[in-house]
Amino acid sequence: MRITIFGTGYVGLVTGTCLAEVGNHVVCVDVDEAKIACLQRGEVPFFEPGLAALIRRNSAEGRLRFTTEAAEGVAHGRLQFIAVGTPPAEDGSADLGHVLAVAQSIAEHMADPKIVVNKSTVPVGSADRVRACISAELQRRGADIDFDVVSNPEFLKEGAAVDDFMKPDRVIVGTGRQASAELLRQLYAPFNRNHDRLIMMDVRSAELTKYAANAMLATKISFMNELANIADRVDADIERVRIGIGADPRIGYDFIYPGAGYGGSCFPKDVKALVRTAYDMDYAPQLLQAVEDVNERQQGYLYSRIQAHFAGELAGLTFALWGLAFKPNTEDMREAPSRRLIESLWAAGASVRAFDPKAAGEARRIYGERSDLVLCSKLEDALDGADALVIVTEWNVFRSPDFESMRTRLKRPVIFDGRNLYEPRPVAALGFTYYAVGRPL
Numbered sequence: 001m002r003i004t005i006f007g008t009g010y011v012g013l014v015t016g017t018c019l020a021e022v023g024n025h026v027v028c029v030d031v032d033e034a035k036i037a038c039l040q041r042g043e044v045p046f047f048e049p050g051l052a053a054l055i056r057r058n059s060a061e062g063r064l065r066f067t068t069e070a071a072e073g074v075a076h077g078r079l080q081f082i083a084v085g086t087p088p089a090e091d092g093s094a095d096l097g098h099v100l101a102v103a104q105s106i107a108e109h110m111a112d113p114k115i116v117v118n119k120s121t122v123p124v125g126s127a128d129r130v131r132a133c134i135s136a137e138l139q140r141r142g143a144d145i146d147f148d149v150v151s152n153p154e155f156l157k158e159g160a161a162v163d164d165f166m167k168p169d170r171v172i173v174g175t176g177r178q179a180s181a182e183l184l185r186q187l188y189a190p191f192n193r194n195h196d197r198l199i200m201m202d203v204r205s206a207e208l209t210k211y212a213a214n215a216m217l218a219t220k221i222s223f224m225n226e227l228a229n230i231a232d233r234v235d236a237d238i239e240r241v242r243i244g245i246g247a248d249p250r251i252g253y254d255f256i257y258p259g260a261g262y263g264g265s266c267f268p269k270d271v272k273a274l275v276r277t278a279y280d281m282d283y284a285p286q287l288l289q290a291v292e293d294v295n296e297r298q299q300g301y302l303y304s305r306i307q308a309h310f311a312g313e314l315a316g317l318t319f320a321l322w323g324l325a326f327k328p329n330t331e332d333m334r335e336a337p338s339r340r341l342i343e344s345l346w347a348a349g350a351s352v353r354a355f356d357p358k359a360a361g362e363a364r365r366i367y368g369e370r371s372d373l374v375l376c377s378k379l380e381d382a383l384d385g386a387d388a389l390v391i392v393t394e395w396n397v398f399r400s401p402d403f404e405s406m407r408t409r410l411k412r413p414v415i416f417d418g419r420n421l422y423e424p425r426p427v428a429a430l431g432f433t434y435y436a437v438g439r440p441l
């Protein structure tokens, strides 16, 4: 099939590349000239395991192209995917500006029937707005061309995006038209393993399914963070509790890890947007509001522990930070708990020596050169002369460190572990003061 993808972020680029990988001919369009030039050279503008090799191969084999020309993109595909960002507006709602700009551009160049597929995470009713935008432009042009707008939300995780796309749990397609449903069924047939992964529904339910999935996962995390805070106060161990409840298949072991709060480009934004949608409909979403509030508080958890340990005297201290990315296997620092922590430490007059396997460049881009941020290229170097170590991201390389050498490098043997990577007793027996989340000292 001939496919056009608007937007070359995580979702657009992974979608385009994986669709090319199974034999489709894909054109990816982006307004960012630097990004397109970089992709045309076979370079990937962000780190995502496995993606670069797939892009190079599919480009070399002529199934994947990149352009800034919307007209070229619109002419190419029968299917026109919208996969651009929906950043939060001031009031927490999702800003549809980029989505509608793409819709406008498709309508301006459209010369034959199209199926517009929305992959961006958009509030319920957005497909209707895309439809209205395209209809208005076609009417203005006096063009009578058939089109449909389908909702096809994406469920991939950063760091595992290629695998998630190639082996989806499910593919959600929202459309009221049989012909669109059939085409999407054909498109996704190569990704059916063992059984059909396609779930068809109406457009609005598909749009809400995306928010429901992320809100449910965020709820699990906030629930565990709340329980961890209670465990802290009643001297119970949240790790034992986690293992105890996860054994119930109705609860399960996935996504019940307490920590430094959820971050990234999706959960914080999507929970806020769903809360906003509910309020807009005169419904007070108490549970979702609490999910967000608990996360807001949890992002300050490590800092409040640090403050308590040092009795609020942080000026002049140095903190070693392991992990800057919002989670492992990505360089993404959007809404990363590390950022809140670093900024709080700076505000208190402390400085930071940080190590992250992938995100140092991103930290430099965000914060620039400054004397109170040293970005180390080895995890051991971050410890040198630091008054404590703070672990913010659970990269595998942090899981089995040389504690003896850590003790000699750190000025004081104190660890604040925001991801519960170690067993408290053995670490304490090695002479460390070890703080974990929801675990007794």
Ligand code: UGA
Residues within 6 Å of the ligand: 121, 154, 155, 156, 157, 158, 159, 214, 217, 221, 254, 255, 256, 257, 258, 259, 260, 261, 262, 263, 264, 265, 266, 267, 326, 327
């Ligand atoms: C999330 C969803 O998992 C994807 O299914 C969805 O497609 C994507 O958002 C999206 O909407 O585009 P992602 O943001 O890449 O994916 O990251 P996750 O792996 O879900 O992690 C989100 C946050 O939750 C991270 O900060 C992570 O540290 C935190 N988390 C996760 C916990 O604190 N505890 C857990 O048990 C699991």
